[in-house]
Amino acid sequence: MTDERDFEPRLGRIRSSGGGRGKTYLQRVLRAAAFAGPGNGASRAFVGSRVARGYGAGKVLAQRDRLSPFRSRRVVVKTRIVKMRGQGAKAAAQHLRYIQRDGVTVEGAPGELYSRDADRVEGGDFLKRAEGDRHQFRFIVSAEDAGEYEDLKPFVRKLMARMEADLGTSLDWVAVDHHNTGHPHTHIVLRGKDDLGQDLVIARDYIAHGMRERAAEIVTLDLGPRTDLEIEGRFARQVEQERFTDIDRMLCRAVSPEGAVGIADNPASVSHENWAGRLQTLGGLGLAHEDAPGSWRLDPALEATLRELGERADIIKTMHRALGDKAKGRGLADMVTHRERTEPLVGQVVSRGLSDERSGMHYLVIDGTDGRVHYAVVPETADSAVTGGAVVRLAPPSTGEREVDRTVEAIARANGGTYSPDLHRAFDPTARPEYVEAHVRRLEAMRRVGTLAERHQDGTWSIPANHVVNGAAFDRTRESMRVEVLSPVPIDRLRAARALTWLDRELIAEAPIALAETGFGHEVRQSLAQRRKFLIAEGFASQRQDRVYYPRDMAAALRAQELTQTGATLSPSVGKPFAQASDGKIEGVCRGPVQLLSGKFAIIERSRDFTLVPWRPILERQIGKSVQAISMGDKISWTIGRSRGPSMPGS
DSSP states (O other): OOSTTOOOOOOOOOOOOGGGTTOOHHHHHHHHHHHHSTTTSOOOOOOGGGGSBTHHHHHHHHTOOOSOTTTSOOEEEEEEEEEOTTTHHHHHHHHHHHHTOTTOSTTSOOOOOBOSSOSSOOHHHHHHHTTTOSEEEEEEEEETTGGGOSOSHHHHHHHHHHHHHHHTSOOOEEEEEEOSSSSOEEEEEEESBOTTSSBOOBOHHIIIIIHHHHHHHHHHHHHOOOOHHHHHHHHHHHTTOSSOOHHHHHHHHHOOTTSEEEGGGOOTTSOHHHHHHHHHHHHHTTSEEEEETTEEEEOTTHHHHHHHHHHHHHHHHHHHHHHGGGGTTOOGGGEEOOSOOSSOEEEEEEEEEEEETTTTEEEEEEEETTSOEEEEEEETTSOTTOOTTOEEEEEOOOOSOOHHHHHHHHHHHHTTTEEOHHHHHHHOTTOOHHHHHHHHHHHHHHHHTSSSOEEOTTSOEEOOTTHHHHHHHHHHHHOOOEEEEEESSOGGGSTTOSSOOHHHHHHHOSSOOOOOSSHHHHHHHHHHHHHHHHHHHTTSSEEETTEEEOOTTHHHHHHHHHHHHHHHHHHHHHTSOBOOOOSEEEEEEEEEEEEETTEEEEEEEOSSOEEEEEOOGGGGGGTTSEEEEEEETTEEEEEESSSSOOEEEEO
16 A cells, blocks of 8 residues: 555455354344443343333333322222133123123213223224234222212323323223222223234333322322322321221331331321321230330231231121121121131122232122121132122132142152153153143243242253142132032022022932021021922922922923923024933034023034033033033033044033
8 A cells, every 4th residue: 555545445245243243133132232231241131021111111100209109199000911812802701791780880870881082882892803812901090089080081091191102002992980889990901902913011110100100190180289188187097997008108117127116206297196196006906016115116917917907897898888788787797708618608699899800809798598698709700690699609629639730740750850841741652732731831820929840941840849739739829719600590589480490409409508597598498488389389399298299300390391491582593493402412513501590501503403401611612613412311421523532521
């Protein structure tokens, strides 16, 4: 080169150089992200939530420094993310029906769905748009001052508009306002798709904090910040409450390293009178002890105990509200709120409601035959016939050892405490892929709740020696009471019904249930006596002196009468005549279930007619498909599909 400005280009293939050589684009992005993090280039794991919608807004809102945490209006937002695979679509339809049930408006009318643009929308249209969605979001938004609003729709629409701005996408949602409790609230159902048709993934911080902060902003702007008088009144109401309050939260934060908190440690936002009064209340509950004048020591279990007391008080209040006038004369000693039972319970459903939105569990208030009122928790997918007035049997969950856990433990024992899908297939070469996958799904569920199973990066699992015992304990914590519908209608409608009713089964039972002299037990006694007179008058039973005789074919005759009447009613819609099912082979297309007084039956459409046969849970996924069965009286054995397949017995 004769001049520093001259150069001689050498043409060739463009090649990458530096740290990214030989790496894919994704690997280079992850490497750059790792070096951009703290620690002077130290590598760190990739956090998927950072690419979710609302990540930045959620971080800012979660760390917002407000002028005073008590000036802002308080809003509670409960969130549940529901997977739509399997039974998810059916559960979504049930959820929409539930939130639109009777008695949720101010006038006691059924709830009406509304959206961003319309005050009344059809739930079926929303469900049709949601077909194929991977998941669904469900929110309950409850503002503490919601009663100040004449109509909650403008507030909800403002909130969803703020969410659209924070998430950077339009949202497809429907909502229902409920006024059937002491605090008006709104149920919001949001599709799991964004405006581009992609899966809507919302950042964890936004779900946990962002939505609540946005809602509090709107309520505070609409109603104005809290005044000093409102704040003082709120704390004054908390002084004697038997639940975990804002004052308790501040007491726990004010505890010294020595474990003591003083009367003089009250923050500026809480008056000395309310602070000292709350300590006295906790002392009366045995949750705080005065070591010296003005110095208190809090019980380590204070928060857990107060939350349990608050939950119990809410349950008692729910039971009183459900019973209404019937609660008079029935003291709290008659009200049982236990979560687990070791014996079955039979009773009439007084009320059904939402117990926990996050887990999708419902509660039942049941007037039992034992003369007491019970509160039980059941899954959201419990039979839709479990409504007010229905007679049900609640049985404790099956929590014995499961074959799936025995298989995992056996494979792990043969492989030094390790389980994997490959080891499973080697242990049992005949195992089908979906069978092996079911074992992995159970291990994943157990891993998420604690240390019951440990998964490694290579896809293997470390299985403890007591895995079967752990599995039974896991089931006890997650399974709820099993619900069986004995009668879908109130008991007074069974007394003169031409059908095989629950009362008839009790009359002919070898070991009928015990009946109390009060409550629903007394009502059942009266109904049994009236049903007995009806059967004698209609010739289904006979009486000789003081004894009543029930012929062996009474149950079959009563059931046949109801099936014949129901078949005639269904015939126009099915488009074929009805025929009673006979013993032997039954083949046809399952058109779905129908709930009768005699029980739940499946509509089986055949080439020339249709029939009704006892329903079994295995038919849930066979609606619209061909099924085969062998019927012998009340016993029926199902074979799914027209060709070869395993026999599915039902009893």
